Amino acid sequence: MSSGDGEQVPGWADTVRGLAHRVLGPVAASVCFAARDGDGRGYAYEAAAGVLTIAATDGVSASVALHHYLREHCGLSVGWDTELPLAVPSLPAAPRREGTARVREGYYFNFCTFSYTMPYWDWADWEREIDWMALHGITMPLAVTGHEAAMHAAYSELGLDDRQIRRFLGGPGYLPFQFMGCLDDFAGPLPASWIESHRELGARILDRERAFGMTPVLPAFTGHVPREIAATARAGRRTWQGFETWVLDPADPLYARIGAEIARAQIKLFGTGHLYAADPFIEMIPIDADPAYPGAVAAATLAGLLEADPEAVWLMQAWPFSYQRDFWTKDRVTAFLDAIPDGRMLVADLWAEHDPLWGEFEEFAGKPWLWCALLNFGGRTDPVAGLRGVPAAVDAALAAGRPPAGLGLAMEATRNNPVFFELVADQIWHQVPDVAAWLDAFVTERYGRPGRGIEAGLRAAWRGLLDTVYGADGLRISPDRFKGVLTANPTYAWTRDGGAELRAAVAGTLWYRPAVLARAWERLIDAAEREPGLVAGPLGHDLAEAGIAYLARVADRRCVEVVESGGDPEQVARFLKVFEDLDRMLACRPEFTFRHWEDKALSWAAGPEDRAVLRDNARRIITVWGTVDSPLLDDYAGRHWAGLVGGYYRDRWELWARGLAAALAGEPGAEAELARRLRERSEDFLREGAAPVEPGDLAAESRRLHTAYAGAFGDVPGDVPGDAFGDARGDVSGGASGGVAGGADPVLEDER
Structure with missing residues (x-):
């Protein structure tokens, strides 16, 4: 040099x-x-x-x-x-x-990520992930693994016994929600073996992250306390998604004391880089309507941190300001932020690719802040994103009067839609003026220069994906929008007015032409057949995602046909076969199987009691989430996984089909009977799980499905008449960005 x-x-x-x-x-x-x-x-x-x-x-x-x-x-x-x-x-x-x-920091993770992706990871998984982080410019990762050990130590000092603490902490799969103050005493108790094993794992993770020069962000106290402490303190009740918890009054000196105890225990076990994450209002309205109350919470939170660490900086997710806008008015947000010295808080604008708050709240009243992309909720495996709008959103933030201190990836789960997160991470170091050119390079690098003919086909495939599932710019992508019937909890509400409500929901999932997606999928299959060695790597993941994207829309269409036919048995069979066929394809890729998830959970069991808790957590969070009687989070973390699609989800729709005639005839007890049957199916799954599935050849299964379903919408590449249900945004000319409108197929000659 x-x-x-x-x-x-x-x-x-x-x-x-x-x-x-x-x-x-x-x-x-x-x-x-x-x-x-x-x-x-x-x-x-x-x-x-x-x-x-x-x-x-x-x-x-x-x-x-x-x-x-x-x-x-x-x-x-x-x-x-x-x-x-x-x-x-x-x-x-x-x-x-x-x-x-371009920015000082690259932020990574969301508290939820530690439940929806890596609750059961071991060191090999984490070593690979930390390498990915370093290669992509991540300097500020959230680090919550092992925090339960710090909480156990702190509450032991405060007089609680081991049994009380482990009951309060709850199930290992739900710990991040415990750390955020959303729930306690649920799906547990926490196995004793878990605390020590994950204290060691957490320390190892932090050591490696720091060795790269990263500054991990550690969890901090949110005011949420065990009932035993709440009973003798000034505390109030609050609820989140039906779960009741206790939170201390910030005026009670115990608030700052417990905050300091937890921070001290954590520093003793894990050291510190002086960054701490706490979200005392995450999806919960403050229990006191006094405008000064949030500022009092801020003061108590910071006081506890500073008592343990005089250099402490509090990182807070701005999610409440978006999620509960009716409460968090501009005046309230400003008053809350003004209660904290500028150098003591870092704000993460969590969903900035869709709902940026930095402009609305004037770059968070002078606090340093992070522009973050969220996209994924619950770990759902739907292939969807709006790629073209991301660079402009980042550039606008960096041009602000007080630009962000960093860019971040704040997804609720990783391992989905990698193209979106690679695009965001790239902008930590580079401006991306042309998404199409960036995507061409992404394809080359992702598959490793697979050969000129194959590479041309893969690039054309990804241009098709950009004009379909990855052309969702301007659309709201979140769990409160219909995601398709595959992972949806069946209801007869969709049968009203001849299925008009269902048809409208289904139309909203097709802002593009299905034929363009089918052709993109076919090109991926062509590449897999010509270069089988690529299938074990990223191409296999992309094949699975493309198959999910297309078959999900076929399932939507066939569900409508079932309703329109009045529950004709032949139409029902055609509908349920989509689940069976997709399940068979997903079984070819381990990360798209339920068995892989459950086996990782059970690998941490030290005995039969541990196995029972871990098995329950693994099954529960991706299905009913909470209890079988509560619909509030049911299917929030729905996954297109083998064993679920062809088992749990298919079975629910079969139960729906059995009672469809009664529902269409207006029988008053049809919906209640369906709810009872669905509840029984959920209970069965929590007891029995999913049957094991045999892996097959992914390229062969993908070809089989493409041959069977590519014409399901009555359109073919080169002659695309528009989708069968209309377009939710009034534009069927190729998606948000304009796409293949028919005519010549843009395949380079050497692709063939």
Whole structure:
């Protein structure tokens, strides 16, 4: 490297060298690292004679440099599902290249992510994830694994016994919701073995993140306390989704004391980077309507943190300001934020890709803030996003008078819609002026330059996805919108007026032409058949997602046909067969199976009692979520997984079909009888789970489904008449961004 780059070996070098070895295998020995001076985050790299030299300001920037080199000179990227190590026999030459981060921080995770994606991860899973974080510029990850150990220690000091504390903490699959103050004493008690095992895992995660130079954000006290403490303190009741909890009055000195006890216990166990996440109002209106009350909560929260850590900075998600706008008026938000010194709070604008709050609240009254993308709710596996609008939204934030301190990925679950999150993460370091050009590069790097003909077909496939499922710009993508019948809890409300309500809901899921999606899916299948080795990696994930996207809309259509036919048995059979066929395809990919999820949960069991709790948590949260009697969160975390689609979901729709004739005839007890049967099916699932499924050949199953269903909408590529139910936004000319409108198929000649 030229002068200006330090000669000394930086402290993070061994950590990044370990990452390089996991990514590259033996060739990583030819990567050298050096320190680089600079106020912000930056790097420089060059490669010659088979040696890559990277100089960087910190370990994350060095990891980003390695990833940028691999993408730019090897045509390879590292995604969540990339097979490692990469097939790089030697390091090609590269001229000096410098990079500077556009923002100081890259934030990652949401409390919910730790329930919906990684509650049962082990160190191998976490090591892979932390590598992904470093390669993508994440510097500020939320870190909640093992926090239960800090809470156990703090409440022990406060006089509670082990049994009381573990009951309060509840089931391991629900711990993040406990940490947010949403529920307690639910789906547990917490196994004793869990606390120690996850204290060790949490410490190991934090050690690795810090070794890269990341500053993890640790949980903090929200005012939520066990009933034993509430009984002798000034405390009030509050509810979240039907769950009742107790919260301390901020005027009670115990509020700050407990906050300090938990922070001290956490620092003793895990150390600190002085960043703490607490959301005392997450989806819960403050229990006191006094406008000064939120400020009092803020003062007590901060007082407890500062008593334990004088350098503490509080990170809060701005989600309440969006979720409960009727309460959180501009005056209330401003009063709350003004109660906290500017240097003591960092605000995460959680859903900024759809509902940005930074402009509405004047960049959060001078507080440092993070622009975050959310997209995914509950870990749902629907392939959907609005890609084209994201760069403009980021650029607008960075051009603000007080721009964000960082960009973040705040999804409720990872491992879905990777293209969206890769696009957001890229903008930590690069501006993206042209999404179509970015997408072409993404395809090349995702599949590793699979060959000119195959690559052309894959690029065309992704342009089709961009014009369909990934062209949802301007649409609200959230759980309170109809997501399709596959994972929906059946109801006879949809049969009114000859199914008009169902037809309207189904129309809202088709803002694009099904034929364009079918052709994109087919191109992915073509690539899988021509290059079978790609299927084990990202292409297999993309095949599954494309199949879900198309078959979900077929299921919607066939459900409408069942209602319109009055429950004709042949139409019912056609409808239920979609579930069976999709289940068979999903079984080919482990991460799309229920069994994979449950097995990971049970791997933590130390005995029969642990197994019972872990099994229940794994089954419950992705189905009824709470109790079988409460509809409030039922199917919130619905997944297109083998064992669920062809079992649990199919069975529910079969029960619906059995009573459909009675419902259409207006029999008054039909809905109540359906509810009873569905409740019984949920109870059966919680007891028995899903039957194991046999994996097959994904490319073959995908081809079989495409052959059977590609013409389900009566349209074909090159002659697209528009969807069968109209368009929810009045535009069927190719989706939000304009797409393939018929005529010549944009397939390059060499694709064939």
